[in-house]
Amino acid sequence: MLLVGSLVIAATAFAQNVEQSVENSSEPASRPNIVFILADDLGFTDIAPYGSEVNTPTLTALAEQGVRFSNYHTAANCAPARAMLLTGVDNHLAGVPNIPEMLAPEQRAHAHYQGVLGDNVVTVATLLEDSGYHTYMAGKWHLGSSPEKLPSKRGFQRTVAMMDSGADNWEQRPYLPLYDEANWFADGERYTLPDDFYSSRFLIDKTIEFIDSNINDGQPFFAYVPFMAVHMPVQAPQEFIDRYMGVYDAGWDVLRQQRMQRAIELGLVPADIAMTHMSTTGDWDALEEERKRYEAKRMAVYGAMIEAMDFHIGRLVAYLKSSGQFENTIFVFTSDNGSEGSGPADPQAFPARLGPARMGYHTDYERLGLKGSYNTISPSFASAAASPLSFYKFYTGEGGMRVPLIIAGEPLPRKQVLSQALAWATDITPTILSLAGVEPPGTRYAGKPVLPMIGRDLSPLLEGDVERVYGENDAIGYELTGHAALFQGDYKLVVNQPPLGDGQWRLFNIAVDPGEVVDLAADEPVVFQRMLSRYQRYARDNGVLPLPAGYTQIRQLVANTLQQQYREGFLLFLLTLLVLTPFYVAYRMRRNNQA
Incomplete structure (x- = not known):
């Protein structure tokens, strides 16, 4: 009897130890919090860790706590990038070949050309929520605004989201007449912004609020913060603008050279890199002094908006430190695409002033960037923002697709690392899942078929186990309105359509020539033809549609x-x-x- 009693006691103790061990092994503290920060239209050298003169101490500190990627690429415009970033699936298959605002009626006749996130993909937020994470979003969505497409239906437990391609940063108003109003939603319901709204401050306020609401329940969190900075209209508080007055008085050519030199010094690009001169870059020296003054302030507001974003990211970091969460948090920072070059070359010209005025905006020099102001940067400064790369947003040149990527945090083993490895937008979701210890879905999830992820897990790079996750024969394809690219090894096959491109396929070795100056198509015809064939296969497999006649x-x-x-x-x-x-x-x- 004593033996039986002893065995029962021992078994009970063993069961308790096992139960405690299981509980300990699955404690949320062992799983990192993840903060995914997405800038909007940020150029390759727009932040200090990538060569910018803009003061970004928070992002600089994060870069020192992890890995910077110098060869990371994304889509050439916003919604397609967001679809890939959040699902790990090619944007064409995910239903977002382009932003809906630019889709032709002939294209919309096809189910996968709607410009909204399809039901055939599962988001990283859904997967993390189902594995025990709290999931939060504060920022720009632009992946569908019908009730079933809202972020609150795609895995985010708490949300405050702007649905459109852009909006004012000071008040609830649209930036284009395409929208009747600035469409904001919170937790699935229409939302009215507060009177003291400024986008970057507000989005971090809400992120902190969401995290703090569950801070003591022991579960890890995933916070997605897609900023509106630095999408047009480019706006910033006066105290930040003041810091950049005079910084850009030498013009865009000088800035492009300065940023190239700093990128070389940081090891981001080769020392002997060559740059092209974009046809949309004006002659600074030919401008009248008053026009130079105005252009310099346009860019000063741009720099201010970047620093304001960094400042508010710093507030989030400070909160995480004060709440004891920072040591267990991993940060992912990147941009949806390269710098925006669609702003008018001269916003003070009569036609350029009429449009904003009709919408209630002004373009006055003294109030530029403040509430009521409609500000952009010119195509000339957009090229400087992407320095030393060619092209910018909407084009498949490196300036439209190569952007910063920082993955950092105390849980990561490697610090102050610069990786030259090729990485792609679809890699972000598999990487986040790996860091969270969550398996990606196969071809079915929650009882329905879904598309499998094509992205690669970057965590072996973060841990130092490998030098690259894409082999010499692995290919990555991409297309946007006839602009197209295929990456394979160190090579990039690319075509850019008019007005900036000429519609001709070119071949570059972007490891040694990221400025895309030396076309290798004639010198390496076998590589050129092989990659052209692989792009054609990509286009066929991913349902890339031909453009309607006359489309731009x-x-x-x-x-x-x-x-x-x-x-x-x-x-x-x-x-x-x-x-x-x-x-x-x-x-x-x-x-x-x-x-």
Whole structure:
């Protein structure tokens, strides 16, 4: 009897130890919190760890606590990038080949050309929520605004989200007449912004609020913070603007050279890199002094908006430290695409001033960047923001696709590391899942078929186990309105359509020539033809559709906007025409310059 009693006691103790061991092994503290920060339209050298003159101490500190990637690529515009970043699936298959605002009616006839996130993919937020993570989002969504497409239906437990391609940063108002209003939602319901709203401050306030609401329950969290900075309209608080007054007085050519030199010193690009001169870059020396003054301030507001974003990221870091969460948090920081070059070359010209004025905006020098101001940077400064790369947003040159990527945090073993390895937007979700200890889905999830992820887990790079996750024969394809690219090893096959491109395929070794200056198509015809064949296979396998006759991005945006506004009245039709005329004039000027 004593023996039986002893065995029962021993068995009970063993069971308790096992139970305690299981509980300990699955404690949330052993699983890192993950903060995914996404900038909007940030150029390759727009932050200090990548060669910028802009003061970004928070991002600099994060870069020192982990790995910077110098060869990371993303989509050339926003919604397609976000689809890949959040699902690990190619954007064409995920339903987002382009932003919906630029899709042609002929394309919309196809189910995978709707410009909203498809039901055939599962988001990283859903997978993390199902594995015990709290999931939060504060920022720009732009992946669908119908009830079933809201982020609150795609795995995020708490949300405050802006649905559109952009909006004002100071108040709840649209930035284009394509939208009747700035569409904000919180937890699935329409939301009214507070009176003291400034986007970067507000988004971090909400992120802290969400995290703090469950801080004591022991579960890890995933916080997705897609900023509106530095998407147009470019706006910032005066105290940040003041810090950059005079910084850009030497002009865009000097800035592009300075950033290239710093990128070389940081080891981000080869020492002998060559740069192209974009046809949309104006002659700074030919400008009148008053125009130089105005252009320099446009860029000063841009720098201020970047520093303001960094400042508020710093507030989040400070909160995590004070709440004891920082030591167990991993940060992922990147941009959705390269710098934005669609702003008018001269916003003070009469046609350029008419549009913003009709929407209630001003372009006054003294108040530039403040509440009520409509500000952008010019194509010339956009090239400097992407220095030393060629092209910018909407194009498949490196300036439109190569952006910063920092993965950092105390749980990671390697610090102050610069990786030259090729990485792609679809790699972010598999990497986050790996860091969280969550298996990616196969071909089914939650009882329904889903597309498997194509992205690669970057954690072996973060741990120092490998030098690259893509082999010499692995290919990555991409397409946007006829602009296209294929990456394989150190090579990139690329075509850019007019007005900036000429529609010709080119081959570059972007490991030694990230400026895309030396076309190798004639010198290496076998590589060129092999990669062209692989791109054609990519286009076929991913349902890339041909462009309708006469299609251009700007023309389709104008057509879609006018069609929508025509239904709502002739007055709005005229308003739209006035607002979009400067963009169309800029497009024609670029085309003429290219010719």
